[in-house]
Amino acid sequence: MKAAVIPEVNAAWELREVPTPRPGPGEVLIRVHASGICHNDVLATRGIIPFPAFSPAVTGHEPVGEVVEVGAGVTSRKVGDRVGTTWIQGTCGRCDYCALELPVSGQAAFRCAAPAMTGFTVPGGHAEYMVAAASGTVLLPDGLDYELAAPVLCAxxxxxxxxxxxxxxxxxxxxxxxxxxxxxxxxxxxxxxxxxxxxxxxxxxxxxxxxxxxxxxxxxxxxxxxxxxxxxxxxxxxxxxxxxxxxxxxxxxxxxxxxxxxxxxxxxxxxxxxxxxxxxxxxxxxxATHEGPQYLKEALEVVASGKVTPKVEVFDKTQVAEALDKVAKGEVRFKAVVTY
Ligand SMILES: NC(=O)c1ccc[n+]([C@@H]2O[C@H](COP(=O)([O-])OP(=O)(O)OC[C@H]3O[C@@H](n4cnc5c(N)ncnc54)[C@H](OP(=O)(O)O)[C@@H]3O)[C@@H](O)[C@H]2O)c1
Ligand SMILES: [Zn+2]
Ligand SMILES: [Zn+2]
Missing domain, CATH: 3.40.50.720 (NAD(P)-binding Rossmann-like Domain)
Known part of the structure; x- marks a missing residue:
């Protein structure tokens, strides 16, 4: 598959051929259709916030697409589901923070001992395919275009x-x-x-x-x-x-x-x-950060209702380096979305 790889800290993203991942138990394989660029993708590329902790480094935490394969034991998602995943896909389930049994939120990035962070600790969504924990995905409202849904997943x-x-x-x-x-x-x-x-x-x-x-x-x-x-x-x-x-x-x-x-x-x-x-x-x-799945659901519903519409500039995957550069310079009006 093609993925936007960050070769090293501060380097321009490169669209490269990399192995297509396979879903493990509890995971789904998503054919990514659109992936938004967050300012935090710029910060991660510069190493101001942690650089992706795996190789090849593929970040991106606003991916949306279609489930094309489900791993062992997955019953909550099916092939053909339109889904997205967010920055925090899941938590370790064993630390003092997890013992509080709070809904998965952005807090976990800083309080859980081993959170699964899309594009930071597990591969991100700037790629044709990605694997995500089934429980870390959200079903997209019917009729909401992928290019308008992507910016909702973080921004x-x-x-x-x-x-x-x-x-x-x-x-x-x-x-x-x-x-x-x-x-x-x-x-x-x-x-x-x-x-x-x-x-x-x-x-x-x-x-x-x-x-x-x-x-x-x-x-x-x-x-x-x-x-x-x-x-x-x-x-x-x-x-x-x-x-x-x-x-x-x-x-x-x-x-x-x-x-x-x-x-x-x-x-x-x-x-x-x-x-x-x-x-x-x-x-x-x-x-305030990602305050919990109920807020993501509300945001998606408001956007699907048409009362709020993300203003997006859509880039083909071959233009991903240019898209990141435009975001870094603050020139995008107002969200860059890359199609894969
Ligand atoms: N809390 C969270 O969980 C979370 C999640 C995602 C992002 N973030 C953070 O949220 C911020 C915005 O992200 P974004 O993706 O929306 O970025 P963005 O698209 O680049 O927008 C940031 C806006 O802030 C203003 N700005 C930029 N540089 C500035 C400066 N030096 N001084 C004053 N204003 C400045 C500009 O608006 P004007 O041109 O209108 O002034 C710019 O359009 C970033 O700091 C990002 O790290 C936080
Ligand atoms: Zn973000
Ligand atoms: Zn934990």
Missing amino acids: GYTAWSAFRVGAPRPKERVAVLGIGGLGHLALQFAAAGGFETVAITRSPDKHALARELGADTVVGSGEELLAAGGADVILATGPSYAAATDSMRGLRLGGRIVLAGIDGLEPFTLAPDLARPFFAQRHQVLG
Whole structure:
């Protein structure tokens, strides 16, 4: 089969012929039709987050496709099922974290002793075929195109989780910081939920696009958010904690900021704002990742309903290196999806 192999840290991806995997007990073989590129694929390629721990290194945790073979003992999935899998396919089942019996979520990446992490500890989805734990797959809603489903498996799942963690109440105003892969979906989720929305973007060329995605107001900074009346919930989806701190200038009394973006370089800080200090406004800082299968299901249903539509740039597998490069440069509007 053909797969997008990362030859080494910081090298361009290469479409190469590699052995087609076979499903073991409890696993399914998926003919991948589409696979989204997450900013974390860029970070893994650069070695900022762990490089895939197997060879050939094939990452990708937004794959969707069709089950073409099931391994021994699999009863929950059948040949012909349309499925996807996510970043965390499963957990070890034996460690102290697993003893808590929580639903499989992004928490497991950091708390389970031996999580199966798609594209990091087990081969990922930027390939024509991949093997996944049957229990780590999700059935896709009927009628949802593969190219629109793929971005939901990480970007949509995370954005929806952040929105649910921020838990805006009726009449509250929701701001989304960073209008990229996660952010353009977070903005649409908030608008589809009936909330007044603000987009916070550093990119002047995204103002009109943000309005098309449902932003009632578009600003460029926390100071501008404050001047525009502020927000009760900020969904911080960009890769900069400094930008998240800045956006808090516009956080209303009792407001919550949800950090879904990952800044692998700089710490998150509270600004020494003596006029509007953190402690005197009952602000909350929350984290969000893939918060559990029920949230993935909800995100897929909202997208399948047509109320929210990922904006995708589709690349053929032969263009995978170009696709990754465009994502790394922040030039994609808004999700790159590779077809295999
Ligand atoms: N929590 C999780 O489980 C999880 C899951 C997936 C991804 N992530 C993280 O989420 C973040 C976004 O991922 P993505 O795939 O959506 O990336 P993306 O498509 O590259 O979008 C990120 C957006 O953030 C803004 N941005 C980029 N660089 C910035 C900077 N230096 N300062 C301020 N804003 C900046 C840009 O929006 P504007 O042009 O509008 O400013 C950009 O479009 C990444 O940090 C990624 O690691 C977290
Ligand atoms: Zn991701
Ligand atoms: Zn465990």
